Amino acid sequence: MADIAARGPTATVGDSRSSLHKLMQRKSTIAFLMALPLILLVLILVAYPAGYAVYLATLNKGMTRFVGFGNFEFLFGRETFWMVVYQSCLFAITAVIFKAIIGFVVAHFVHNIPSKGQRKWRGMLLVPWVIPPAMSTLAWLWLFDPSYSAINWILAHLGIAAVPWTGEADWARFSVILVNVWIGSPFFMIMYLAALKSVPDQLYEAASIDGATWWQRIWYVTLPMMRNIIAITALFSLIVTFANFDIVRVLTAGGPLNSTHIFGTWAFRVGIESGDIPLGASVSLFMVPILAVAATFILRDITKRGSEV
Amino acid sequence: MADAAITAGTVARPNYGSMSRDRRWALRWSYFFLVLFAIFFLMPPIYMLITSLKTSQEISAAGNPWWIYDPTLENYIELLTQNHYLTFFRNSAIVSVCVVALTMLISVIAAFALARMKFWGSATLATGVFLTYLIPETLLFIPLFKMFAWVNETLGIQLMNHWWTLIILYPTLTVPFCTWIMIGYFASIPKELDEAALIDGATWTQTLTKIFIPVALPGIIAATIFAFTVSWAQFLYPLAFTTSATELVLPVGIITTLIKGDVFNWGQIMTGALLGAAPPLVIYAFLMDYYIAGLTAGATKG
Structure with missing residues (x-):
């Protein structure tokens, strides 16, 4: 696709540059929107829980207090x-x-x-x-x-x-x-x-x-x-x-x-x-x-x- | 085909030289070991079938476990008329079909965008999608458990113990891989094809539906089969997030309702497991080539 876009200006000449720019922008916006459900799914249900697991691991059993590496220390002793x-x-x-x-x-x-x-x-x-x-x-x-x-x-x-x-x-x-x-x-x-x-x-x-x-x-x-x-x-x-x-x-x-x-x-x-x-x-x-x-x-x-x- | 011709040639040729003799012995040994491996690989499903056709008296008798003395369909009838088995089957079917539809919708569109309509960060995103596929569900179920509790507290939506929650969760297991193999299939379509469509004035939607989807149809079928088998077989999420008998899906349902304490009703368990294994097996029997294409695509494409 990139080469079509690059060839565009030379073929149409001159002032169509701004509209072409807009088109490019629109294309990438559409593309981003098309990938958005995927991005949201991965962020909310995979990336966030993965990070959240790290945070959870630093809490005490009642999840009220930060204990740092306390859980890991406990595990190492078992x-x-x-x-x-x-x-x-x-x-x-x-x-x-x-x-x-x-x-x-x-x-x-x-x-x-x-x-x-x-x-x-x-x-x-x-x-x-x-x-x-x-x-x-x-x-x-x-x-x-x-x-x-x-x-x-x-x-x-x-x-x-x-x-x-x-x-x-x-x-x-x-x-x-x-x-x-x-x-x-x-x-x-x-x-x-x-x-x-x-x-x-x-x-x-x-x-x-x-x-x-x-x-x-x-x-x-x-x-x-x-x-x-x-x-x-x-x-x-x-x-x-x-x-x-x-x-x-x-x-x-x-x-x-x-x-x-x-x-x-x-x-x-x-x-x-x-x-x-x-x-x-x-x-x-x-x-x-x-x-x-x-x-x-x-x-x-x-x-x-x-x-x- | 080429090696078939070579093999046939070697076998048919009159007995001279050690090569054809070696070849014939290699062939015999191959068949011998293949039979041994086939016995090992097929023993459990066959034993499932044998047990499912026995009465409970026969199962607990001391006779030959590999032979059915008194074949009966009792287990099948009982399972399909009583219990919650049909509910589990229905839940599994609805969840799987919805997940497949959702997965294909998300991943085909996203794969098209990532393969053809490059945008800022699209290459990173493609790699990220692949990495997501490598994150196992055993790492995510505990934080998800806590997140669901939080959703219930703040938004008042109870996500625990509902079969439809699985429709939200399963796409995390299917979408990354399906997107990945669809990117592979879309990338293998010659650029000239969609350039021609673009010149003819086709919009992006038309390019996708009129060119990419028809051309990449084998890939789409393979991805669909993959999504279905994964959501049908998923065990950890339903075990962690659903408990009441009306909300369970098949694998968990069989294990939690047919095993009561230490009492195993093996006839029914095997029947349930066999019927539960049937949909993937039927799909596999009819669409074996697509199934295998999906299996090998993950590592060979891309």
Whole structure:
């Protein structure tokens, strides 16, 4: 558009400059008005609450008095808090790594088979991502039921003792990660499959001619070509997983003994259920550093690609 | 298509050289592992279906949980005639449809302005919109909770415990991403197209409705599907902001009303969850390509 506007004056000559100026002004005003609902929505319901959370975190429980870093000091002194920090990191990092690996492996298998069958397989394998997480976690809760677990029934037939899926701290940690991996790896699969399709076949042919093994082909051709998409998918997923709520809430509700609480669920427990809003806000603010780091990397990648285009 | 031809060629070719033999083994292993992964990925939904067709006696019996001895539709009938299930479904449907309409209205118009009608700060705004998408709802629900209390005190509007409050809240989850992918789609439309329209005397509104929306229709469908699935699946906001049975939406409704204390009525819970998962699954089954386009657009566009 800019070049039309720039060419305008030379074509029409002279005194139309002021009216052109007015037109320009009008165009940008219209544009601003068109974006206004978006701006208001973001300001009122996202930016303001985000800033307000910081303010809330500095108040006492009754929200009557300013206590500075009092809530944070209180949190640092609590064992549960450090458990939540540990569990959040364990949950997010382990889940993202396994999602990435499973997604990569499955994408490869789908890519390997003749392309007329790919659609069907892809469609089937994406189902866990399509079902609302709260609903599918309910199915897992039932599969993990302490007395009627259908998975334990299979294990019993294989001669393996019953597993306390959600009953013991370490198994519960494993279970929430398992469910998260189940829900999230199809997303990675789709992203990696799209990336695999964009790797030119000639590269693989050249590698085969040079005598590369399948492992070398993956290591020296596929991975370098997919580096960008792997990084950005993992960062996206890290943000989403770190801020997860549904899975932990439905599957264990943080139990047993708070061992599976992550920041989101613990903030809900403290802030809404126990009614200590400032403390809940403080808990949720601990998500910000890791989100900020991930967001910075994503943004850098996007602006870089933007400038390449 | 190209690799299909290559694959077919390799398979059909008579057995000489190790490459085609390797290829065939790779294919067999691929199918083998794909079947294993498909079992893992489809086990929970299938088990939902199995449980939903059982009587409560059979569920608590010691038999094979993976087999239905006495299939019945009892759970479906009970769920759809009693309980508040239909209310939840209606609430979910109204909220989702309104949110989708609102989202598309806001984001298509804003994306058009940001992609084509540059104004002061529009580039910053586009980046800001993307950043907003990265702010999770787990960070916002507590301040929002407090803000709603404040609105009630000063303006006298009770926002808590009403399903329509969700119509105001959900766009914060859908609009940023939809705007972002619409900017991507609009930016990929050649400038010559709207310049031609402008020369022919089209107004901005006409350019948007007659050119941009038709041309970017696949993107709009993808964004619509995204907005629908997000608002249908949202769990935290309704859990935090609605409590009475008449105001609940599906995921929360199933969990709070069908689980009474320690009593889990699994037959009904699985039926409810399966029916609740049905709308996104149906949309996905019919519009898979658009669904996947929306999924991959976030990271590959822009």
